[in-house]
Amino acid sequence: MEQQRETRGVRHRTLLKAGMAAGAVQFAVPCIPTARGEAPIETGMHRRGSGGPRPGCETLGSGEGGQMIYRTLGRTGLKVSAAGLGGGGFSRLGLSKGKSEADTISLIHLALDLGVNLIDTAAAYGTEPVIGRAIKSVARDSLVITTKASPAKYATWDVFTPKTVVASIDNSLRQLRTDYLDVLQFHAVVPQIYQYTRDVIYPAVQREKEKGKLRFIGITEAAPYDLDHKMYQRALAEDDVWDTGMVAFNMMHQNARISVFTRTMEKHVGTLIMFAVRSIFAQPARLNAEVRALVADGQLPKSLGDSPDPLGFLVHEGGASSIIDAAYRFVRDVPGVDVVLFGTSDPDHLREDIASLTKPPLPAADRQQIVTMFGHLVGVGIERPPRHAPASQQP
Numbered sequence: 001m002e003q004q005r006e007t008r009g010v011r012h013r014t015l016l017k018a019g020m021a022a023g024a025v026q027f028a029v030p031c032i033p034t035a036r037g038e039a040p041i042e043t044g045m046h047r048r049g050s051g052g053p054r055p056g057c058e059t060l061g062s063g064e065g066g067q068m069i070y071r072t073l074g075r076t077g078l079k080v081s082a083a084g085l086g087g088g089g090f091s092r093l094g095l096s097k098g099k100s101e102a103d104t105i106s107l108i109h110l111a112l113d114l115g116v117n118l119i120d121t122a123a124a125y126g127t128e129p130v131i132g133r134a135i136k137s138v139a140r141d142s143l144v145i146t147t148k149a150s151p152a153k154y155a156t157w158d159v160f161t162p163k164t165v166v167a168s169i170d171n172s173l174r175q176l177r178t179d180y181l182d183v184l185q186f187h188a189v190v191p192q193i194y195q196y197t198r199d200v201i202y203p204a205v206q207r208e209k210e211k212g213k214l215r216f217i218g219i220t221e222a223a224p225y226d227l228d229h230k231m232y233q234r235a236l237a238e239d240d241v242w243d244t245g246m247v248a249f250n251m252m253h254q255n256a257r258i259s260v261f262t263r264t265m266e267k268h269v270g271t272l273i274m275f276a277v278r279s280i281f282a283q284p285a286r287l288n289a290e291v292r293a294l295v296a297d298g299q300l301p302k303s304l305g306d307s308p309d310p311l312g313f314l315v316h317e318g319g320a321s322s323i324i325d326a327a328y329r330f331v332r333d334v335p336g337v338d339v340v341l342f343g344t345s346d347p348d349h350l351r352e353d354i355a356s357l358t359k360p361p362l363p364a365a366d367r368q369q370i371v372t373m374f375g376h377l378v379g380v381g382i383e384r385p386p387r388h389a390p391a392s393q394q395p
Contacts, residue, residue: 065356065357065359066359066360068081068083068114068116069082069357070082073144073270074268074270074271075243075267075268076183080118080144080270081117082332082339082340082358083339084118084119085108085116085119085341086341086342086343087119087120088124088125088127090279091344091345092126092127093131093343093345097345099345101130103345104130104345105130105134107344107350108131109134110347110351111350112138112143114350114354117144118145118146119131119143120146120147120246120272121147121148122150123168123187124148124150128171132177143182145176145182146181146184147181147184148185148220149165149169149185160196161200161201166208169208183216183217183243183244184209184216185244186201186205186217186218188220188222189231190222191231197219198239205217216243216244217242218242218243218270218272219245220245221248223248223275223382224382227255227382229259232260233259236269237263244269244270245264245272246272247261247264247273247274248382249273249274249275249337250275250381251281252280252380253275253380253381254374254375257336260336261335265335270338273341275381276340277324278381280380281327282324287311288308290381294380313366314326314362314366321356324352325352326362328340328342329356330367333361333362333367342354342357
């Protein structure tokens with residue numbers, strides 16, 4: 001999630017006051033309980049040779065967030081940070097923004113020092129090599145590394161074969177400088193290729209799992225092309241083979257709440273959330289234009305279209321500090337959400353994102369307003385990311 005952050009640090013005018021939810025989470029324990037009521041856990045994510053406070057129980061400063069939240073990633077049993085560092089999106093950890101590899105490595109280390117223990121990447125992103133260099137000094141068993149083998153990486157679907165996927169796994173292991181992947185996910189699986197992925201590709205990857213190359217197998221949706229989550233509806237109805245799923249979900253695209261999360265919780269499938277923020281909630285001009293278009297289409301009340309700050313009612317004392325802050329905190333606390341992925345090229349933005357993902361829940365009135373006002377919308381903020389995989393990385 002890299003975007004033009006035109007209002008970072010700006011406090012919007014309060015448009016609607018709402019009381020704090022009763023029983024708001026307090027930060028008096030080593031690491032706070034999760035949204036699912038799990039006990040706090042500790043982490044051991046020191047970089048080798050590093051001193052200082054124990055990562056995962058650092059704070060970001062007064063009023064800036066609390067201690068990292070850890071959750072169990074579904075049936076995997078892996079203890080993961082609720083904030084997961086994403087290696088894709090428009091930034092690719094800064095590589096798409098002209099940042100040096102040294103800058104990117106420093107950014108990754110900062111995330112780890114602030115308690116993040118899950119890093120998500122993909123063969124198609126081109127960030128596996130720099131992540132591999134960043135984590136070579138980190139105790140491997142303190143990290144959860146997820147990557148993806150992607151049908152979307154190839155020019156045609158028929159190149160997505162057991163042979164190319166196994167080659168992709170082996171290449172990911174080399175580039176990430178690790179002996180095993182915690183999770184290998186099938187990347188951007190559209191509904192029409194789901195059966196082939198399950199019947200042909202999955203067995204080949206299961207064999208690689210038996211060799212010790214990976215621990216768990218997951219699947220991710222091609223969100224811009226599957227806004228109704230049809231792939232997941234089929235996968236979760238017909239099968240019980242997926243350990244994790246990556247799902248598109250945000251304040252204005254909430255339909256996974258019923259169509260996906262009810263089943264993932266039932267089947268104990270760990271979830272990683274993409275598109276929680278992206279550009280839509282970080283660019284006021286774009287958000288305002290989108291709201292006006294939805295008003296014109298009769299999907300939102302006219303009062304929102306007339307406002308210069310249509311989501312400003314979420315920003316107030318005791319509530320969110322910004323729209324981005326509201327977006328992250330809303331998604332994090334929806335039942336069925338395990339990890340919220342974020343990405344950036346900027347250390348200050350990284351601190352802000354992690355701060356949001358470690359703050360107490362939004363006030364109950366604000367959360368209800370988000371559901372009531374936007375719960376029927378589909379596809380808002382689900383833009384298509386650019387493709388980055390260089391030809392040299394094709395298996």
